[in-house]
Amino acid sequence: MQAHVGKPRVLRVLFALVGLAAAMLLVGCGAVLDTAMVINRDGSGTRTMTLTLPASDAAKLVGGAEGADASIRAHLPESMDYSGITTLDDGSLMLTLTLAFVDSDEYKEVVYGLLGSRDGSTASIGFDVADSTLVSGVTIAENFTSQALLSWLFDGLVEDGVVDPSNRNNMSEVGTTALTFDGVGIDVSSGSIVGTAVDDNGFDAVTMATDISEFELIRRTITFVGADGVDERLYDDYFTAHTPEAATLRRVSDTWELSFAGEADEIADSTGIAMDADESIFALDTRISSAAPASLDVSLTNVVGCENVCSVEAPPLTDDVTASADVSPANLSMRPDSGEIAELSYTPSFTSASQEVTVGLFGDVSARTTFRVPSQAAALVGKGFEEMLAPDANVGTINVSEAGGEATYVVDITGETLDEFNSAYSAWASSGGITVVPSGGENIFWSSRSYTFNPSLAAVTGAHAVEEPGTVQLSLPLGSWLAGGSADAPFGGVVEVRAAGLSPAGMGGMAALLLALGVSVFLLVNNRERLIARHSRPAVSAVAWQPSAMPAAVPGSGLFTVRYSAPIRPGGSLFTLPQAHVSIASGALLGFRTQPQSPGERPRLTDLNVPRRTVRGTRLINFVISE
Incomplete structure (x- = not known):
């Protein structure tokens, strides 16, 4: 009451x-x-x-x-x-x-x-x-x-x-x-x-167990232990009249379990019905923590009496309250019959987080840090995560988006020089930044350096845990390669790596060399046919006539096969034929001239023009010879 x-x-x-x-x-x-x-x-x-x-x-x-x-x-x-x-x-x-x-x-x-x-x-x-x-x-x-x-x-x-x-x-x-x-x-x-x-005729004991892992969907189970000597029909009649709508009643021997779920006010109403109580209060009053913008201070009011259902000899009514790992304390025992109020703190975790840091060839540095939070948790704290993660306007930027049940916060910090980057980054993540130390053997074209990046993200995330931490990845300047260490570390960890590579002057020389090589290859490819025609003649591996005994100067037709072992330049000569008129009935070869030869010499074809493409392989040519 x-x-x-x-x-x-x-x-x-x-x-x-x-x-x-x-x-x-x-x-x-x-x-x-x-x-x-x-x-x-x-x-x-x-x-x-x-x-x-x-x-x-x-x-x-x-x-x-x-x-x-x-x-x-x-x-x-x-x-x-x-x-x-x-x-x-x-x-x-x-x-x-x-x-x-x-x-x-x-x-x-x-x-x-x-x-x-x-x-x-x-x-x-x-x-x-x-x-x-x-x-x-x-x-x-x-x-x-x-x-x-x-x-x-x-x-x-x-x-x-x-x-x-x-x-x-x-x-x-x-x-x-x-x-x-x-x-x-x-x-x-x-x-x-x-x-x-x-x-x-009350119960020997009544206990409650309440799960507040989700503030919008609370689950409660009330356990009633029957007393010896009490007519069980009395208990059955009681639960017939005092089982809340949508609740589940389960009986095991002399114990009844009544379970239901809902928002805080629904839990209070259902508990009042189950306990036949004049007063039942269950309330979660939340407010943004003064110590952390993305955390909540929570007052849990848990009130209900047991006088109408508990035997005089029954122990005091207790409620074992459990919460998520983001709530402190995550477990507590309360006395609802004494009107107890418990003070809790809620610090929602990040679903995931990762970081990418890039060192440019000319000394510029950039860092992109990505945080993801369940949309429901982000909504509970309003703009708390944005306030907590955002760098000052003159330091960096933050982009907030929401999709797939998650809110994503992307923080970008850049600097044209190492000192400029470190100044901006440490203003966001206290004591964080990157150091680059020469490790010997440097000249105008070559450098060897040690890189150490300290994310110092605890200064940013505070007490918020990361459920699935990603990595911190360090990308080295173009033309560098690892000489020791690892270019990544677990999220929040320090990256230490030794790298060797070309200096900016060395990169310029390498670029000029590659450009010259590219030009040479281009010229070679575009003039390859002319060079081939100038320095080599195609070879004919075989010429076969059908019919085999055709008189050299007698008009007729036949089939010969030419196997080419090298590309033929368009307009190049292949072989000669005696004085006669030869026409091609079909095939890939076009335009030719004949050249007279000594009587009885095997016919040859001369000044054979081939299609304007490189030809290699075997061609079957149909031809007609006439005077």
């Missing part, structure tokens, strides 16, 4: 003043302090404290009853009603102070305030009123008496001079203490109010 801290005028200190007046009369043996507490079935009630001061002590009050009454009224708390002082027939004085309350929470609030221990550090009050199908009745246990509640009265009488300070500790003695619930008296064995009157 929720505490109403309002201004319970109902709980006015009616008789507190009267009690104080009577306490003043206690100068001798002191006033007798009787207490009567009445609790109704709905948890409301009154606590009435009556002080009776014998006539012999009343006569010692400075200022008499009027002085005592004035002092009491001057110090009376708003939560109490005071009856005033009445003189009885025997000369004794009597007054009553009444504290009224609407429920047990209001009673605790007021009493803790009167005792000066609102947090319950010096006083303890256990006060539960149950009215359910399982448990009905009251349980109350206090570790103090009404004397403690009236300390303000006794101190006021001494302060106002009504009672001598030497009598401060003898101003009252505990009289009778009575407790009534729903019109029925309950035995109280001492001056402290301790009593129980319960029709108890």
